[in-house]
Amino acid sequence: MQAKAFMRDMILSELEDIVGVENVSTGDSEMLAYGVDYFWIGRMWADRGQKLPVPEFVVRPKSAEEISRLLKVANYYKIPVHTWGGGSGSQGGALAMAGGITLDTKRMNKLIEIDEKSRTITAEAGMVFQQLEWYANERGYSCMHIPSCLTCGTVGGALAHRGIGIMSSKYGKIDDQCLQMEIVLPNGDIIETLPVPKHAAGPDLNQIFIGSEGTLGIITKATFKLFEQPESRQFRAFMFPNLTEGLAAGRDIMQKIKPSIMRLYDEAETTSIIKKIIDVEEKGNFMNVALEGIRRIVDIEMEILCEICEKHGGRDMGSEYGERWYDNRITFFYPGHIMDIPQMFGTMDTVSDYKNAEKIYWAMKNAIESNFPGVRFIAHCSHWYEWGTMIYDRFILDTPPQDPDEAIRLHNQIWNTGVRAAMANGGVINDHHGIGLKLSRLMKEQYGPAMQVFEGLKKSLDPNGIMNPYKLGL
Numbered sequence: 001m002q003a004k005a006f007m008r009d010m011i012l013s014e015l016e017d018i019v020g021v022e023n024v025s026t027g028d029s030e031m032l033a034y035g036v037d038y039f040w041i042g043r044m045w046a047d048r049g050q051k052l053p054v055p056e057f058v059v060r061p062k063s064a065e066e067i068s069r070l071l072k073v074a075n076y077y078k079i080p081v082h083t084w085g086g087g088s089g090s091q092g093g094a095l096a097m098a099g100g101i102t103l104d105t106k107r108m109n110k111l112i113e114i115d116e117k118s119r120t121i122t123a124e125a126g127m128v129f130q131q132l133e134w135y136a137n138e139r140g141y142s143c144m145h146i147p148s149c150l151t152c153g154t155v156g157g158a159l160a161h162r163g164i165g166i167m168s169s170k171y172g173k174i175d176d177q178c179l180q181m182e183i184v185l186p187n188g189d190i191i192e193t194l195p196v197p198k199h200a201a202g203p204d205l206n207q208i209f210i211g212s213e214g215t216l217g218i219i220t221k222a223t224f225k226l227f228e229q230p231e232s233r234q235f236r237a238f239m240f241p242n243l244t245e246g247l248a249a250g251r252d253i254m255q256k257i258k259p260s261i262m263r264l265y266d267e268a269e270t271t272s273i274i275k276k277i278i279d280v281e282e283k284g285n286f287m288n289v290a291l292e293g294i295r296r297i298v299d300i301e302m303e304i305l306c307e308i309c310e311k312h313g314g315r316d317m318g319s320e321y322g323e324r325w326y327d328n329r330i331t332f333f334y335p336g337h338i339m340d341i342p343q344m345f346g347t348m349d350t351v352s353d354y355k356n357a358e359k360i361y362w363a364m365k366n367a368i369e370s371n372f373p374g375v376r377f378i379a380h381c382s383h384w385y386e387w388g389t390m391i392y393d394r395f396i397l398d399t400p401p402q403d404p405d406e407a408i409r410l411h412n413q414i415w416n417t418g419v420r421a422a423m424a425n426g427g428v429i430n431d432h433h434g435i436g437l438k439l440s441r442l443m444k445e446q447y448g449p450a451m452q453v454f455e456g457l458k459k460s461l462d463p464n465g466i467m468n469p470y471k472l473g474l
């Protein structure tokens, strides 16, 4: 016991030596703040007074050099390191399941450069994304990464989870927008990816670390594209008679023009959430589209959009409902609108090609609603590509079991059922929330023998397995 306490003090003093006494916390109350992210199970534990998965130490470094020294210490003592950005992730990715160190990046929040010639912006990875966007806006630009977590997620968190913003259909995901990164490897080496993202000098290093969820290294700096603010942004809403026609219209739109926002709601979500927030009375499948850019081009695209929707039986509802949707884009997450504890819920977040999208939707809905009486399934397509779409599919149970173990068992059964129905029909388990702890067990099922590529990388970069254990199936 004495030896254990001695070793703990020894580690503490090494951490304090690197980041300063004031930047290491061990107090119980502070640990609790790092015991819950947006993962349902963590929040349920907190709600029901259960013990939370807290770290032993929280450290707040201010540079890549300090992180490098911290990782060397962690490797020496073989202590787990969990990187924490904003703690807004929904997959339990930042939770310290194995105790050890939680490394909060938010002191690393400096703007490094705006390069107006190349139209890029570079910042430290602990900066909250809203701050980066404000810096871009000051020069008349935007990063066009506008997720609903803009004010609570960090630059590093968005990269680590392959995040996406509401304008993605035109401006891409974070992995399209990021040009270069600095990363501290588990052994403490500080590396940079190549200065430009398009080259034939081997595989793309950026894409090895984007989405790696703190399991292969810690992202400390990143450069992103900057976009001009659009001269014109115009909205149009439509009501489709069914999902088949709505999806066909969405596909045609993406393959001919590029809207910035396009959301298509299933009937259940149209008659519940859309009715409540946007005040749409009609039944059907509501779609909201935003077109933006140079006004003359947008005017022509608007004509094409209306032609496509008419062809698929979409009733033109004009611009007002679309504008209302945009004004309320964060209201969707306010209490009273978003599902919340004590309900049990999950956003399964499936991505698929167009060939399989509708089949996946029905397979998931039928599997969940028929196997779990009382569980509702609603969905909308949020993010679109030339080849397919993301299904923002959610299950909701209003009165889950009170016993935490029973609740977790049911939660995992619903997830397994929904996600396996998606995979069996050609879907991929996640578009932009990441894997974290929530889906870790399903990574091998998703990848099959291809999983050995990630396992090999993990083994060679992190032989002591200290980086964010139990996440991403690694």
Ligand SMILES: Cc1cc2nc3c(=O)[nH]c(=O)nc-3n(C[C@H](O)[C@H](O)[C@H](O)COP(=O)(O)OP(=O)(O)OC[C@H]3O[C@@H](n4cnc5c(N)ncnc54)[C@H](O)[C@@H]3O)c2cc1C
Binding pocket: 037, 038, 082, 083, 084, 085, 086, 087, 088, 089, 090, 092, 093, 094, 105, 125, 126, 146, 147, 148, 149, 152, 153, 154, 155, 156, 157, 158, 159, 160, 161, 162, 163, 164, 165, 166, 212, 213, 214, 215, 217, 218, 219, 220, 333, 432, 433, 436, 468, 471
């Ligand atoms: C209300 C709400 C709305 C949301 N809307 C969206 C949305 O529109 N789009 C979207 O993509 N997501 C959304 N999310 C999910 C979440 O906010 C994002 O995944 C966000 O990018 C996470 O950032 P974070 O800084 O909070 O990461 P954290 O939760 O702190 O960490 C997430 C993961 O990234 C790792 N990580 C964090 N920083 C680093 C780093 N510097 N280097 C390496 N690994 C790191 C962590 O270890 C963890 O595995 C939403 C969440 C909420 C609560």
